[in-house]
Amino acid sequence: MSERLRLKKNADRRLKAGHLWLYSNEIDTEVTPLKGIEPGAQAVVEAANGKPMGVAYVNPHSLICARIVSRDANLRLDRSLLVHRFNQALGLRNRLFAKPFYRLVYGEGDLLPGLIVDRFDDVLVVQLNTLGMERLGGEVIAALDKVFSPRAIVFKNDSSGRRLEQLERQVEVVQGELPEQVLLEENGVRFVVPVIKGQKTGWFFDHRANRAWLNNLVAGKRVLDVFSYVGGWGVQAAAHGASEVLCVDSSAEALEQVAENAALNGLAEQVSVGEADAFEALAALKAEGEQFDVVVLDPPAFIRKRKDIANGERAYSRLNREAMRLLGRDGLLLSASCSMHLAPERLVECVRGAVRHQDRHGQVIYQGGQGPDHPVHPAIPETAYLKALGVRVFRD
Numbered sequence: 001m002s003e004r005l006r007l008k009k010n011a012d013r014r015l016k017a018g019h020l021w022l023y024s025n026e027i028d029t030e031v032t033p034l035k036g037i038e039p040g041a042q043a044v045v046e047a048a049n050g051k052p053m054g055v056a057y058v059n060p061h062s063l064i065c066a067r068i069v070s071r072d073a074n075l076r077l078d079r080s081l082l083v084h085r086f087n088q089a090l091g092l093r094n095r096l097f098a099k100p101f102y103r104l105v106y107g108e109g110d111l112l113p114g115l116i117v118d119r120f121d122d123v124l125v126v127q128l129n130t131l132g133m134e135r136l137g138g139e140v141i142a143a144l145d146k147v148f149s150p151r152a153i154v155f156k157n158d159s160s161g162r163r164l165e166q167l168e169r170q171v172e173v174v175q176g177e178l179p180e181q182v183l184l185e186e187n188g189v190r191f192v193v194p195v196i197k198g199q200k201t202g203w204f205f206d207h208r209a210n211r212a213w214l215n216n217l218v219a220g221k222r223v224l225d226v227f228s229y230v231g232g233w234g235v236q237a238a239a240h241g242a243s244e245v246l247c248v249d250s251s252a253e254a255l256e257q258v259a260e261n262a263a264l265n266g267l268a269e270q271v272s273v274g275e276a277d278a279f280e281a282l283a284a285l286k287a288e289g290e291q292f293d294v295v296v297l298d299p300p301a302f303i304r305k306r307k308d309i310a311n312g313e314r315a316y317s318r319l320n321r322e323a324m325r326l327l328g329r330d331g332l333l334l335s336a337s338c339s340m341h342l343a344p345e346r347l348v349e350c351v352r353g354a355v356r357h358q359d360r361h362g363q364v365i366y367q368g369g370q371g372p373d374h375p376v377h378p379a380i381p382e383t384a385y386l387k388a389l390g391v392r393v394f395r396d
């Protein structure tokens with residue numbers, strides 16, 4: 001490999017600490033001009049003294065101009081290293097899960113920067129989120145085929161991160177044929193997954209353990225699932241004995257799938273849906289005098305960029321406040337956030353404000369994060385993003 005990236009003096013500290021990213025201002029461009037490197041090419045990363053530190057793929061036009069793919073400077077990310085990484089990722093999931101439904105590859109957390117793969121048994125849904133990974137798309141298909149012989153591989157390349165890397169949208173079945181229905185099982189409950197038309201890869205595996213926790217506390221309860229999508233929380237609650245579940249979402253398509261998923265589990269009677277803006281639905285339910293024992297708030301990310309933090313926190317606060325008004329005397333709020341920029345203690349703060357606004361008491365009885373199929377890279381705080389609080393809310 002001919003390309004090289006020489007780091008400035010002291011710019012190797014983060015890498016030595018385990019991080020995988022290089023920023024463009026850390027490169028000694030007098031020795032190794034970034035401009036000369038073809039976007040997506042792989043390069044040996046050298047410390048200021050010339051010592052090789054690993055190999056990275058390069059995007060000279062991005063702020064994060066390179067991402068390490070191996071600490072062995074003699075390797076490059078090719079089909080064979082991809083096969084090795086997929087086997088490493090599979091090894092972890094085999095230890096964790098009895099059934100083949102999980103996030104198989106979680107980007108940096110699985111030492112594959114920019115790559116996401118979700119597994120629905122023999123259907124694999126892939127997101128290539130960086131230019132470097134995009135260039136390896138064909139090799140990714142070949143390596144997945146070698147390790148899994150899947151029935152279908154889908155590229156669901158429509159993430160917002162792709163725009164930062166100036167990549168186009170691409171949603172298509174790139175190998176095999178998609179079965180009429182893609183199914184999954186989570187916490188013993190079955191779901192149909194809208195792989196092509198749904199959000200992200202079609203399913204949010206990250207909340208599996210948090211849903212399992214809530215499932216234990218819903219028997220006989222009246223449950224409201226806000227931002228329900230296809231019913232991940234709500235249908236599972238019904239399957240675990242909730243007497244009545246209302247799923248609210250602004251997407252009619254998602255709600256059709258809620259109904260389908262409820263029926264699939266013989267729960268059509270218990271689960272109803274409401275198509276509305278979440279905030280409007282909460283206000284309307286309050287005006288109608290409705291009350292719930294359990295409210296689940298699992299919204300899309302309100303904070304996507306650092307500069308949205310203040311506005312986003314206000315939105316989380318307001319949402320938690322509006323939701324809490326619907327809880328009965330001794331209720332349970334499940335409040336989640338997938339915004340990486342929202343610090344865990346800030347979500348507690350949103351809940352605290354909402355509790356006080358109602359002049360009630362709150363007890364945080366559960367603090368969950370993303371499941372182990374979304375392994376946090378210990379040097380990259382950005383890989384930890386999910387928060388789920390279980391809060392008992394009661395009166396004096």
Ligand code: SAH
Pocket residue numbers: 199203204207226227228229230231232233248249250251254276277278279298299300
């Ligand atoms: N809770 C879901 C994941 C939520 S994904 C699960 O466990 O799988 C976000 C969902 O919020 C999407 O289904 C989207 O249609 C919905 N949504 C986005 N903005 C909304 C709004 N203002 N009101 C209601 N639903 C909204």
